[in-house]
Amino acid sequence: MTFMTSLRIPLALMVATALAGCGSLMETSYDRPALQLPSGWQQGSPADKALPKTVDAASVRADAWWTVFQEPELDRLIDRAFARNNDLAAAAIAVRRAQLQAGLAEDDTLPRLGSSTQVSRDRELADDTSATSYSTSLTVSWELDLWGRLGRTLDAARFEAAATEQDRQATALSLAATTAELYWTHVYLTQRLALADASLNYARRIADIVDVRWRAGAVSDLDRLQARQNVESQEAARLLILQSQVENDNALSILFDAPPQPVDLARDRLPDGMLPAIPAGLPAGVLARRPDIRAAELRLRANLADIDATRASYLPTFSLTGSLGGSSVALRDLLANPVATLGLGLTLPFLNWTERDLTIRTSEADYEAAVVNFRQTLYQAFADTENALSARQRRAERDLRLQAALDAARAAEQIYETRYRAGAVDLQSWLDSQETRRTAELNLLENRLEEIRAMITLYQALGGSATPAAS
CATH class of the missing domain: 2.20.200.10 (Outer membrane efflux proteins (OEP))
Incomplete structure (x- = not known):
């Protein structure tokens, strides 16, 4: 072997090593897409709209938001769901798989x-x-890796693994919201069944009174039939409540990797007082912590890395x-x-010029689609929050109106009862006033459930708690 021949391979190694530093030249810097971000919330109470500059989005905690209800039983149910839910377990498996894929991409960079x-x-x-x-x-x-193909492929795999973890967190956020909603729906149905039982017992007593008066010849057979029809109608309505309880309990029980079964909860009434308030000065930028938004942006960066890797794959x-x-x-x-x-x-x-051009343009199209998806995800997050803020405010206002309507319906029912016993009105007028009172009770109860649901939706839209962390 001559002296020049012995230098060929070491010289080639030196040149290749020097070129290895060129990989960073192919890396495209990431710039977040242009977005139209609102300066504050359009809906909600004045306290919700206030956005003092002293509150920073990073200071808002992403903790266990459901604890604001101060329901230990609900806390235990959500902890149990986190430990046993199949959807969350599947999301965790997807995270592990994405991490393994990133490990394979890293292995490609090694000898x-x-x-x-x-x-x-x-x-x-x-x-x-x-x-x-x-x-x-x-x-x-x-x-x-002269042009950074392997490095950018590894970056894309790592971004995808991180996005998959955000998917898991989004699943956990949704699971907590679903558990909380089913919990409060169970409480609502329990209270509604109690109201139905009380109304049914009242209807039976009226039917007995009418039957006694009918036997005495004081009322016609029409009154007796109307009283009986009232009892049967309420019996039928009660059966629908029982069916709703079965369906809600089954939906709640299968969240814990268990077959459908009845659920026994201690609470039997919805809270009567005001729900926890949203702190003043909550910044709109807090939505950036939502896991679905983070996942969308991570996948945006992964697509950008894929473009770089695709371009580099057509270089020597x-x-x-x-x-x-x-x-x-x-x-x-x-x-x-x-x-x-x-x-x-x-x-x-x-x-392969034609293949190169088409492949790169395909990767660029994927990136453009990811940009559109990121924008839409963020704007949808703002819409979700605005809707929840509006629902929370409107439901609270509606609660006052429905309470006033219920008070008036109860007073009217008492007047009709007095007049019926005095023979001033017929039985149907009294029964109609009872139906009006029952409808007012149900409207108020349903509105309070919807208030709680709006609160749950708001926390889900915000991506967690709305309480600024203590300094």
Whole structure:
């Protein structure tokens, strides 16, 4: 081997190593897409709209928002759902799979090792002699990431793994909201069933009174039939409540990786007082912590990394290969005279111009779609929050009106009862006033459930608690 020949491979290694620093040139810097962000909330109470500059979005905690209800039983149910829910378990598996995929991408950036051992035996047919030979080799290969293809592929895999983790957090946020809603719906149905039972018992007493008066000839058969029809109608309505309880309990029980079964909760009434208030000065920027928004932006960055990797894949690729091995007719002399080889390979994929252009444009289209998805996800988050703020305010205002309507309906019912007993009005007028009172009770009860649901939706829209962390 001449002196110049002996320098070829080391010189090639030096050039390749120097070019390895060119990978950063292919990396596109990430800039968040242009967005139209509101300066404050359009809906909600004046306290909700106030946005003093002293409150920073980063200071708002993303903690267990459901604890604002101060319901230990609800806290235990949500903890149980986090521990046993199948959807959340599947989301965790998806995270682990994405992390493993990122591990594979990282492994591609490292040298690859290989080894082989062979034993062969030759026999001469002429003189019936034989010989055994042994050979072994250890190989290593390494693709030099000159243009950053492997690095950007690894970046994309890591961004996707991080986005998948945000998907898991979004699943947990949704699971907590679903559990809380089913919990309060159970309480609502329990209270509604109690109201239905009380009204049914009242209707039966009226029917008994009418029956006594009918036997005495004081009222007509029409009154007796109207009283009986009132009882049967309420019996039928009660059966619908029982069916709703079954469906709600089944929906709640399967959240805990269990078959459908009845659920027994201690609370039997919805809260009568005001729900926890949203702190004043809550910044609109707090929505950036929502896991679905974070996932959308991470996937946006992953798509950008994919574009860089695609472009780099059509540039020249250098691969280093080396081997160390030996061969011998005697096993003990296998490594007595080892042979080492080192090579440098070159691949020129950029010659496929049409394929290169189409592939890069496809990656760019994927990125553009991710930009649109990111914008839509963020704007939808603002819409969700605005809707929840509006619902929370309107439901609170409606509660006052419905309470006043119920008070008036109860007073009217008492007047009709007095007049019926005095013979001034017929039975149907009294029964109609009872129905009006029952409707007012149900409207108020349903509105209070909707207030709680609006509160749950608001916390879900905000991505967690709305309480600024203590300084």
